[in-house]
Amino acid sequence: MAIDRKKFSIVTAIVVSLAVLPLAVKVDYITNILIVLFLYVILSQSWNVIGGYAGQMHLGLGALFGMGALTTRLLWSAGTPLPLSLLAGAISSAILAVIIGVPTLRLRSHYFAIGTLGVAIIAMTTVGNVLPGLAFLPGAYIASYNILTRYYLSLGLMVMAVAVVYLLVNSKLGLGMVCVRDDEGAAEATGVNAFKCKLQALTISSALAGLAGGGFAFYQSSLYYHMPFGLRWSFEPVLITLVGGSGTIAGPIIGSVFYVILKEIFGLALGEVNILIFGALFVLVVLFLPEGLIRLPEKLRQLSVKAGQQEAVAQESLGDRGGKGGER
Amino acid sequence: MTAETVAQILIYAVINGALYGLMALGLSLVYGVMRYLNIAHGSLIMLGAYGSFWLFHYWGIDPFASIPLTMVGLFAIGVILYIAMFSFLTRFPERERIKNSLLIGFGLLLILDNSATLLWTSDERSVTTFYTGASFSISGVFLPYIGLLTIGLALIVVFCLYLLLTKTYFGKSIRAAAQNSDSASLMGINLGWTYLVSFAIGIALAAVPAATISLAVINPGIGIGLLCKALIVVVLAGMGSIGGVFVAGQLLGILEAAAVFSIGTAYREVFGLIVFLIVLLVRPQGLFGKKLEM
Numbered sequence: 364m365a366i367d368r369k370k371f372s373i374v375t376a377i378v379v380s381l382a383v384l385p386l387a388v389k390v391d392y393i394t395n396i397l398i399v400l401f402l403y404v405i406l407s408q409s410w411n412v413i414g415g416y417a418g419q420m421h422l423g424l425g426a427l428f429g430m431g432a433l434t435t436r437l438l439w440s441a442g443t444p445l446p447l448s449l450l451a452g453a454i455s456s457a458i459l460a461v462i463i464g465v466p467t468l469r470l471r472s473h474y475f476a477i478g479t480l481g482v483a484i485i486a487m488t489t490v491g492n493v494l495p496g497l498a499f500l501p502g503a504y505i506a507s508y509n510i511l512t513r514y515y516l517s518l519g520l521m522v523m524a525v526a527v528v529y530l531l532v533n534s535k536l537g538l539g540m541v542c543v544r545d546d547e548g549a550a551e552a553t554g555v556n557a558f559k560c561k562l563q564a565l566t567i568s569s570a571l572a573g574l575a576g577g578g579f580a581f582y583q584s585s586l587y588y589h590m591p592f593g594l595r596w597s598f599e600p601v602l603i604t605l606v607g608g609s610g611t612i613a614g615p616i617i618g619s620v621f622y623v624i625l626k627e628i629f630g631l632a633l634g635e636v637n638i639l640i641f642g643a644l645f646v647l648v649v650l651f652l653p654e655g656l657i658r659l660p661e662k663l664r665q666l667s668v669k670a671g672q673q674e675a676v677a678q679e680s681l682g683d684r685g686g687k688g689g690e691r
Numbered sequence: 692m693t694a695e696t697v698a699q700i701l702i703y704a705v706i707n708g709a710l711y712g713l714m715a716l717g718l719s720l721v722y723g724v725m726r727y728l729n730i731a732h733g734s735l736i737m738l739g740a741y742g743s744f745w746l747f748h749y750w751g752i753d754p755f756a757s758i759p760l761t762m763v764g765l766f767a768i769g770v771i772l773y774i775a776m777f778s779f780l781t782r783f784p785e786r787e788r789i790k791n792s793l794l795i796g797f798g799l800l801l802i803l804d805n806s807a808t809l810l811w812t813s814d815e816r817s818v819t820t821f822y823t824g825a826s827f828s829i830s831g832v833f834l835p836y837i838g839l840l841t842i843g844l845a846l847i848v849v850f851c852l853y854l855l856l857t858k859t860y861f862g863k864s865i866r867a868a869a870q871n872s873d874s875a876s877l878m879g880i881n882l883g884w885t886y887l888v889s890f891a892i893g894i895a896l897a898a899v900p901a902a903t904i905s906l907a908v909i910n911p912g913i914g915i916g917l918l919c920k921a922l923i924v925v926v927l928a929g930m931g932s933i934g935g936v937f938v939a940g941q942l943l944g945i946l947e948a949a950a951v952f953s954i955g956t957a958y959r960e961v962f963g964l965i966v967f968l969i970v971l972l973v974r975p976q977g978l979f980g981k982k983l984e985m
Contacts, residue, residue, distance in 0.1 A: 422797075467972070470971065470975055473790065477728075477926070477971075478968060478971050480922075484915075484960065485960075485961050485964050485968075488957075488958070488960050489961055492958065598801065601797065638805050642805065643798070643802055645798040646776060646795055646798035646802070649798065
């Protein structure tokens with residue numbers, strides 16, 4: 364695996380500047396926005412693994428995000444050290460994913476989509492019924508609430524998530540996932556165990572979603588237990604990833620930046636205008652730019668080159684009229 | 692448990708079942724004919740219910756009487772949606788069609804739900820007529836008027852759809868396009884036109900359950916819950932099976948009634964969804980679907 368020197372130095376520069384930023388700019392508002400951004404990046408990378416690379420329309424990421432959040436929160440507020448709680452959150456999501464995945468991944472992809480949506484709604488309703496209350500933190504935890512700790516934790520988790528996806532994509536499993544996405548039959552014929560491959564993708568994706576949930580549970584000082592199970596956590600990563608560019612590392616990051624900026628601009632309006640705009644953008648992307656916004660500059664360049672070529676051809680044929688025109 | 696209680700539970704099960712069948716009908720028609728899984732269907736029912744509400748609010752038209760009006764409105768919306776979005780998918784093979792229509796429907800669902808919130812706020816509304824909550828009783832069993840009207844509507848809609856699909860030339864072309872679009876096209880059927888009209892009919896059918904729902908409670912977020920019921924029914928019936936939809940609706944109604952009676956209302960949705968998942972796993976072609984399509 365050859366690591367591109369230039370890309371590597373750019374990524375390092377971004378991470379370092381993000382690490383220094385809250386020390387230089389001491390505005391809690393910006394720090395909070397960035398924490399939310401990092402969590403969205405983790406969550407959309409999680410969807411990117413199962414939806415973008417393995418090609419499975421997962422509409423129930425909320426169940427796994429919620430599972431991670433719930434486990435982490437319960438363990439952490441009971442006194443377990445934070446790293447252990449986060450790990451347990453990720454593992455519990457991965458276990459839930461295997462339980463969901465073993466039966467549903469054998470089905471055709473649209474059954475998987477509506478099946479996972481069903482699972483998300485079951486999880487949401489059940490948790491809402493069993494734990495209807497608000498989760499408060501122990502007093503000592505609130506007294507020691509420090510925004511910078513949250514910031515660095517979510518930054519670290521995000522870097523880790525992106526690194527995991529990068530390593531995964533450049534591994535044999537990643538190649539298998541892409542094969543299964545592009546043509547399941549052909550993948551099986553060349554010796555890829557499609558089911559196993561999809562299940563592994565789902566497990567990794569869900570562990571990442573659980574990690575995002577854990578980060579979220581750590582960030583929120585008080586939250587309803589059923590809140591991280593909400594359908595928005597299932598829907599938003601799909602929107603973000605596909606708009607940004609699914610099946611690419613940068614796509615979900617670009618999508619998340621767009622999404623969080625829109626969310627802040629329209630934060631005070633009623634009815635989430637950001638989702639309205641993103642929904643419309645999403646439909647346009649699905650119809651006309653299936654590879655996402657990340658391919659937009661390239662597409663535009665192609666179009667202009669094409670237009671230029673057509674012009675040149677038109678002029679040439681005008682000039683050649685009557686002549687042989689046989690040079691080409 | 693007395694005989695009256697059982698009869699009462701069954702009555703409600705049948706009423707709910709008829710409503711579920713109506714909700715799933717348009718979804719099933721669109722899937723059956725062109726393999727579009729339009730998951731915005733619940734949100735379109737929500738839109739229809741708002742149509743009924745405003746017609747009642749401003750002009751005092753009864754929701755059941757305004758069904759033709761909301762149907763025309765939704766038909767027009769269906770035409771626009773097809774031309775603007777869904778017509779681009781006809782070039783894809785079946786598998787890609789399902790996936791892409793699902794994605795577009797997903798975007799549409801978010802657009803519709805959030806537009807409704809912006810336009811009409813997230814307040815809960817409902818139409819209250821003189822017969823809301825009224826019922827008559829036969830030997831201790833209550834029959835609510837709204838429920839009876841819903842059952843009546845379901846029967847009328849099934850009959851009309853049956854006539855359309857089997858007795859008219861256009862219905863024949865819809866069935867031909869559903870069975871094999873390539874052959875239908877070779878036989879001189881205008882596929883683009885058939886798809887456009889059947890898609891619009893599928894959307895217009897959302898107006899029928901919308902009338903009943905506007906008499907209960909509506910808010911911009913009800914779409915996803917309605918979609919779930921419709922999806923459960925469509926999968927139970929076998930995807931694309933139009934005839935099985937009402938039987939599957941009744942089945943879901945009875946299952947839910949049993950769940951409410953034994954576990955309580957809190958888990959009504961969960962129970963339906965669990966049955967749905969089990970059917971999805973054990974018999975993905977549905978209870979009445981013939982073709983095995985794994």
